[in-house]
Structure formats: structure tokens, C-alpha cells
Amino acid sequence: MSEAQAPTQTQIPVTVLTGYLGSGKTTLLNRILSENHGRRYAVIVNEFGEIGIDNDLIVESDEEIYEMNNGCVCCTVRGDLVRVVEGLMRRPGRFDAILVETTGLADPAPVAQTFFMDEDVRAKTRLDAVVALVDAKHLPLRLKDSKEAEDQIAFADVVVLNKTDLVTPEELAQVEATVRAINPSARIHRTERSGVNLTEVLDRGAFDLKRVLDSDPHFLDSDDQHDHDGHHGHHDHAHASPIHDVSVKSVSLRGGEMDPKKFFPWIEKITQMEGPNILRLKGVIALKDDPDRYVLQGVHMIIEGDHQRPWKADEKHESRLVFIGRDLDEDRLRKSFEACQAA
Amino acid sequence: MPTVAPLDLNGHCIAALFIGDVPYFALADGTVHRLDYGHKTLQIHDGLLAATLDQAGSQLITGGEDGKVCASAGDSVETLAEVGRKWVSSVAAGPQGSVAYAVGRSASVRFSDGRSREFQHARTVEGLAFSPKGMRFAVARYNGVTLHFPATDGKPTELEWAGAHTAVTFSPDGNFVVTSMQENALHGWKLADGKHMRMTGYPGKVKSLSWSAKGKWLASSGASAAIVWPFQAKDGPMGKAPLELGTRGNALVTCVACHPSEDIVAIGYNDGMVLAVRFADAKEVLLRRPGKGPVTAMMWDKGERRIAFGTDAGDCGVIDITG
Known part of the structure; x- marks a missing residue:
């Protein structure tokens, strides 16, 4: 077990956005990029989507999962992120934080693990949080046809339950219960049109051991309502x-x-x-x-x-x-x- | 006493080298600086990712975040290829003015007459190197290396070894291919029979490799000493211990550059120090005191008297070993 590294001033925070096509990911991304919070972002995307991302610094990378040669099948990193982050960090004056947008089919584990397992990436950046966008209307369908939708929720520190205006209150309660069942420790925010307060998404320190559980x-x-037998x-x-x-x-x-x-x-x-x-x-x-x-x-x-x-x-x-x-x-x-x- | 002529720049130095007698410094911001009767600067890319000297030693070959591959010398720049908004992440210089470059999962070779050939791979092209003999180049990729023969329609040769290979080099005699890997190790193949060589035990990633004169040794970074593997025997370093030169208790080697003709290696550390160490007796000479950042690039000149060096903080310069 490694002792936690004290985050240094120079470590650039990284927010990972996961979620299916149509979940509102690009809308949220554009809000983060355009709202007046004084931060400049570098954005790493797996594919340039049809909806434009309005930012000076966008890097496209091909998802590249590398298994480590240590016999551990779950010890995977994203080779493309290692390379792109290394490249970005050679010109550090251009941005204050990094956003990684993954495709709906991406496994979030190698993305997160890159920020712990790769020594160079870890020295210069710190994973702030994994944010999952969930389409309240289509989640049940997504869970039926893919393991990835479930993984993204299980992995998230923050779940933005989006498009709540498209479902009935009963459906919403059911979807939220499903999310909660998959991940009891994530923060869930109900939104329409990705209208979550950005302070609930950015600078969460979800992997920072000094903060990790305080924000939880x-x-x-x-x-906790889900902690039914907590008292006895x-x-x-x-x-x-x-x-x-x-x-x-x-x-x-x-x-x-x-x-x-x-x-x-x-x-x-x-x-x-x-x-x-x-x-x-x-x-x-x-x-x-x-x-x-x-x-x-x-x-x-x-x-x-x-x-x-x-x-x-x-x-x-x-x-x-x-x-x-x-x-x-x-x-x-x-x-x-x-x-x-x-x- | 060695002397250092500093050149204080601002930014990560990708390559420090000589074209003729002129030292060049290619920075990540896309500028190329040279000391040619004064400090001169040329903006070549919007973001420079890879740089190398061409085989004739007359041009700097660069690849950038702007999707361009350029050849430059002095004040002249020629754009050899443009691939749009993807990064050109690696470049290599081949025989007769040919150039190879990597973009995502494709590796292309551009011949001096402007023709080019593209080779698609199933996984990202991480590193490129030309063979010292003939028109053949190697692609480092996940789970091994692919050798292409771009001048013919010959089938590529696949060298397999599980894991992510991030850089590749041929031995100067063309008998060995060596890669550095994501997991703090080198891997080698003897091309004649495909025999594997595992070179492990590094505490960090190996980012710098340099063959000594006539390819007798391969020096590498990634440890508290320069790890120098013997390649004199026909099976390379198998079963042999490497030399550990310039060991320091409190620093890591980040860059190595072997002397062009003698068994001496210049070793750059993560605190900016540079030592020269002789293989025969491990005798050390201090060439440069610690500076602002890790040494990222070094090259000896043809006269074997000067070393151009650069760091990730931009405090570059030229060391004159004769003072």
C-alpha cells in the first residue's frame, strides 16, 4: 500500500466526465468551459463529437488500454492519456485544469488508474473526480444493453441525473434508487439540461485522502436513508x-x-x-x-x-x-x- | 575544466543537437533556438512534440500538436506533411532523406521525392526508428514491434512481447531492436533468431537510450545510475550484468548521451546535473552543476568536444569539455 502523496501546488486537477451519447455530457462540458470561473481548461476527447466543443485547447486521442505486465488483469492504464497528459504538461502555462471526456462505451477504471499508476502523470496531475452523466429517461434501457453504463455509475464520485423533465416523479425516484443501489457513496444531483451547479462537479477532491470522505x-x-440497520x-x-x-x-x-x-x-x-x-x-x-x-x-x-x-x-x-x-x-x-x- | 555556456530559455526542451557546428534547441512551445553568431529563434510549430536530426545531420525534423511534420535548418522551414488537427507524436529520420512520423494508429514514411506510404496499426504507434541498414523501420506498439519495409511491398515482421512498448531503437549494427516499456523495463530482440532480451530492475521509466561507439554498449536512464548494457556478445546482454555509472544517492538519471567514439557517457540527472563517466574505470567528471530542472536532451558535436543540453525548465546550454 502506498502512502498518499501530498498534493503539490503544481499538480493540475483532472475531472473525468463519463456518460452515454445524449446524456448531456457535451452540454455540461461546454458550460464548464464557458462559465466565468476564471479557470482555463485543456480538454481531452476520444472523438470530436457532432456538437462542437468551444475551447482553444482540445486534444483528440484514441482510447488505448494498456495492461501492465505484472500479471494483474485489472492493472490497466490508458496509454493515450499518458501520452497526451505528458505532452500537455510540457506546456503548463496554457491551462489550469484538465477535463477528460470519455465515450459512452469507455471503461472508467483504466482512466482513473492512469492517474495513480503512471509515475509521470501522477507527479504532475491529480484526479479530482469522476463525474457520470445519466439520462434519467434512458438509463433503464442502457443498463439492459451494456455493462459500461453500470460501471460508469459504480465508478462515479458525482452522478448528474439529467433530463429529469422527461420522466415522471415516480420514474425519477426509481432511476435514482437504481443509481443509489449501484453506488451508495456518490453524490447525486437531479438536473435538467445539465444545469448542475458547477461547484458540485469541479474541485471535489474525491480522491484526496484529506477530503475524500468529508465530501461524502x-x-x-x-x-443515511439507505443505511437501514445503521443504528443497531x-x-x-x-x-x-x-x-x-x-x-x-x-x-x-x-x-x-x-x-x-x-x-x-x-x-x-x-x-x-x-x-x-x-x-x-x-x-x-x-x-x-x-x-x-x-x-x-x-x-x-x-x-x-x-x-x-x-x-x-x-x-x-x-x-x-x-x-x-x-x-x-x-x-x-x-x-x-x-x-x-x-x- | 569543462565550461558551460548557458542559454536560458522558457519551456521544456525536447531536443538539443548540433547541425554542423551550430547548437539547436527545440522547445515544446514550438520554438527552435540556435546559437549561430548570437541567439536566434524560429517559431516552427504551435506545440512541438518530437524532434530528431536527419541522417545527413543537416536538418531538424520535427512533429507538432499542429499536425505538421517539418524539416528546418537556419531560417528555412519546409512542411513535409500536414495531417490536420491530430498530434504528430513521434518522428524518425531514415536513409536518403526519408522521414517517418506517427499520428494515432498510423505510421507514415515520406521519401525525399515527396512520395509517402502510410501503415495502419491496430494500436497506437508509440515510437519509431529506422534501421541503420536499408529501408526498414520499426514501430513500437502495444504488445511488441512491427518492422516495415516501406520501399518494397514486403510483409512486415512482427516482434511480439506482451505489454506497452513506448519507444524503439536499432543497434548500430542492425542486429538488435530494443524498446522501452511502460513498466520500467527494456525489451530486446535479436533479429537473426528472434531471441528475447529482458532488461528489468529500473525504478522508473526509461526515457533515454543511447548506443555507445560501434554499438558495444546501450546506455539508459531510469535509475539512480546510468544503466549500461553490454552488447558485444552475439546474444547481447543476456546473462550479463549492466554497468552502473554515475550512481547518485539522491537523484535519478533522466538523459544519457554516449560519446561518438570513446567509451564515455554523458549523464543528465533530474536535478539538472551532468556528469561524464568513463566505462573502463567508472571515473566521473562533473560537466554541469544542478540547475532548474531535469535534463531532457543532450547531444555531442562531431568534434567530440561539446555537448548541447536542455532541461524541462528551459535552462539549456553548451558544455565545452576542454574548457
Whole structure:
């Protein structure tokens, strides 16, 4: 496990926009580029769409997934992003932030992993957040015919549930419940015409261990409406999918103070063995005899952890961990997690 | 005592080289600077991504973010190719004035008479190199290297090795092809029999490769020392340990340039320092103290007396090793 790197001033923030054609991605992109926030963006797109993107600095790149030669099938990076980001960063004065627009069929994991696994990219940029645009009307259909739509939601830090004006309140509630079932820790914003407040999309620090879970009320708040047994159990139940076409699920675990001698080997082993099935993981861990909260975040097998800040006097010393993924053995995860608790 | 004539520029230096006796510095912003009775500047690209010297040593070949491939020398610029709004990410210079360039998944060769041939690949063309003998060039790609014979309709030769190959070079005798890879390693093939060579153990990516005189050694960056692999034997470096030259505890080697005739390598570090180190006894001479940024480019002149160098911060210059 690598210790988190302190972000430096020179690290350029990167926002990844995912979503299907027609989800409102280009509309949001153009809003980010045109609104008066004083930031200049470099935009990386996989294909120049039919709707123009209004920006000086647009780079087209061919999606190029590179498996690393280390025997780990989920350790993939986007070779095109490595090259383009490297090129862009050689002329750093032109922009303050980077937007990566992926196609609707793109797997978000290699995109995110590029910013952790490639030493050069990581030295100069930091992944700020993965934002998924979801078309409220067509999501059920998308989930039926593709795994990518589900992956994009599972992977997102922010879900913009767009085109809410095209569905009934009941349909909207159902779609939102589906999104929530796939990803219990993402922030969801309901919008029409991609009209989300840009502060909800930009500068989220979703991968910044100092901030990662503070911006995540669903994760920390035990009154979370989806956390049904939060008041009496030591764990949440797995969020079962309300519809048939969803194969991603989340497992939320809760426990007391952890024995670091047990917990760290356990999380290392779990991420090694289950890495391909784990899309994202996030956690706050209370370590025995440690005055600081220990925070964790991971993408497949890549996991980062760091001491975040001292526990506040009124905070309960408890450990919480959420896995989002496929084929997760909830029972085994829970039992082995609980076995790491300090005696 | 070696002396340094500094040239303080603003921006990442992609290539530092000599055309005749004149030092040239190609920057990422698309400007090319030269020290020819004073500092002269030419804007060639809107964003320069790759640069190399042509085989005659008389022109600078460049590729840019503006989709252009240019040949330049002094104040003259010729546009050899234009591909629109895609990046020209790699260039290589071949025999008889030919030039190869990469755009996305295609590699093209332009002959000196203006004809050109395009070769499509299933994956992105990451690196290009011409063979020292004959009209043959190599494309580094995902899972290996493709060798093309652009002057004939001969079928390409595929060299396979799993992983992402990001740059490629031929040994000066044409017997070996070596790539650098995404995962901190080099991979080599002996062309006669396709034998593999794995050169691993680097803590960082290998971004700079340089063959010593007559191709006896291959120097590489990517570690706290220059890693220099022996290629004298018929099977190359297999089963042999590399030399580790110019080891520093607190710095990484970012650029290497072998002396044109002697077994000496100039080593540039991530703090801007440059050392010259002799292979035989690992004796080191300081050529340049640390500067503003990592050394990104170096080349010796034909007189074997001067080294043009550049860094990612733009503090470039010319080292005169005789003082």
C-alpha cells in the first residue's frame, strides 16, 4: 500500500466526465468551459463529437488500454492519456485544469488508474473526480444493453441525473434508487439540461485522502436513508439491486476499532484477491491506540491510505468500509473484516 | 575544466543537437533556438512534440500538436506533411532523406521525392526508428514491434512481447531492436533468431537510450545510475550484468548521451546535473552543476568536444569539455 502523496501546488486537477451519447455530457462540458470561473481548461476527447466543443485547447486521442505486465488483469492504464497528459504538461502555462471526456462505451477504471499508476502523470496531475452523466429517461434501457453504463455509475464520485423533465416523479425516484443501489457513496444531483451547479462537479477532491470522505455525507452519516440497520447493527446490509439488469452491488461494513496488525494484511489480501471485482472502495478506519482517523480509497487493486486527522471528541471511534463491485462475497467480507477488530 | 555556456530559455526542451557546428534547441512551445553568431529563434510549430536530426545531420525534423511534420535548418522551414488537427507524436529520420512520423494508429514514411506510404496499426504507434541498414523501420506498439519495409511491398515482421512498448531503437549494427516499456523495463530482440532480451530492475521509466561507439554498449536512464548494457556478445546482454555509472544517492538519471567514439557517457540527472563517466574505470567528471530542472536532451558535436543540453525548465546550454 502506498502512502498518499501530498498534493503539490503544481499538480493540475483532472475531472473525468463519463456518460452515454445524449446524456448531456457535451452540454455540461461546454458550460464548464464557458462559465466565468476564471479557470482555463485543456480538454481531452476520444472523438470530436457532432456538437462542437468551444475551447482553444482540445486534444483528440484514441482510447488505448494498456495492461501492465505484472500479471494483474485489472492493472490497466490508458496509454493515450499518458501520452497526451505528458505532452500537455510540457506546456503548463496554457491551462489550469484538465477535463477528460470519455465515450459512452469507455471503461472508467483504466482512466482513473492512469492517474495513480503512471509515475509521470501522477507527479504532475491529480484526479479530482469522476463525474457520470445519466439520462434519467434512458438509463433503464442502457443498463439492459451494456455493462459500461453500470460501471460508469459504480465508478462515479458525482452522478448528474439529467433530463429529469422527461420522466415522471415516480420514474425519477426509481432511476435514482437504481443509481443509489449501484453506488451508495456518490453524490447525486437531479438536473435538467445539465444545469448542475458547477461547484458540485469541479474541485471535489474525491480522491484526496484529506477530503475524500468529508465530501461524502452518505458514507459518514449513519442516518443515511439507505443505511437501514445503521443504528443497531455492526454492518449495513448489501444494497440489493432493485432491478434485474444491475450486476454491481455495494457492501458496506461497519466495525469497532481495528487491530492494525490484522487490518492492513487483510485489506492488502482482499484487494489482491478481489481486485478485479472491486470497482471502488472507500473507508474510514479507527485503529486501536491511534488518535487519528485512517482513511482509505481504492480502485481495483490500487489502494491508498493515510492518517487524515484526529478523531473529534464527539465522534464515535468506529470503522466503516464500502466496497462497490461485482461478485463480492458479502458474508466473507463482513466476517473477515470483523475478525480484524482489536480485542 | 569543462565550461558551460548557458542559454536560458522558457519551456521544456525536447531536443538539443548540433547541425554542423551550430547548437539547436527545440522547445515544446514550438520554438527552435540556435546559437549561430548570437541567439536566434524560429517559431516552427504551435506545440512541438518530437524532434530528431536527419541522417545527413543537416536538418531538424520535427512533429507538432499542429499536425505538421517539418524539416528546418537556419531560417528555412519546409512542411513535409500536414495531417490536420491530430498530434504528430513521434518522428524518425531514415536513409536518403526519408522521414517517418506517427499520428494515432498510423505510421507514415515520406521519401525525399515527396512520395509517402502510410501503415495502419491496430494500436497506437508509440515510437519509431529506422534501421541503420536499408529501408526498414520499426514501430513500437502495444504488445511488441512491427518492422516495415516501406520501399518494397514486403510483409512486415512482427516482434511480439506482451505489454506497452513506448519507444524503439536499432543497434548500430542492425542486429538488435530494443524498446522501452511502460513498466520500467527494456525489451530486446535479436533479429537473426528472434531471441528475447529482458532488461528489468529500473525504478522508473526509461526515457533515454543511447548506443555507445560501434554499438558495444546501450546506455539508459531510469535509475539512480546510468544503466549500461553490454552488447558485444552475439546474444547481447543476456546473462550479463549492466554497468552502473554515475550512481547518485539522491537523484535519478533522466538523459544519457554516449560519446561518438570513446567509451564515455554523458549523464543528465533530474536535478539538472551532468556528469561524464568513463566505462573502463567508472571515473566521473562533473560537466554541469544542478540547475532548474531535469535534463531532457543532450547531444555531442562531431568534434567530440561539446555537448548541447536542455532541461524541462528551459535552462539549456553548451558544455565545452576542454574548457
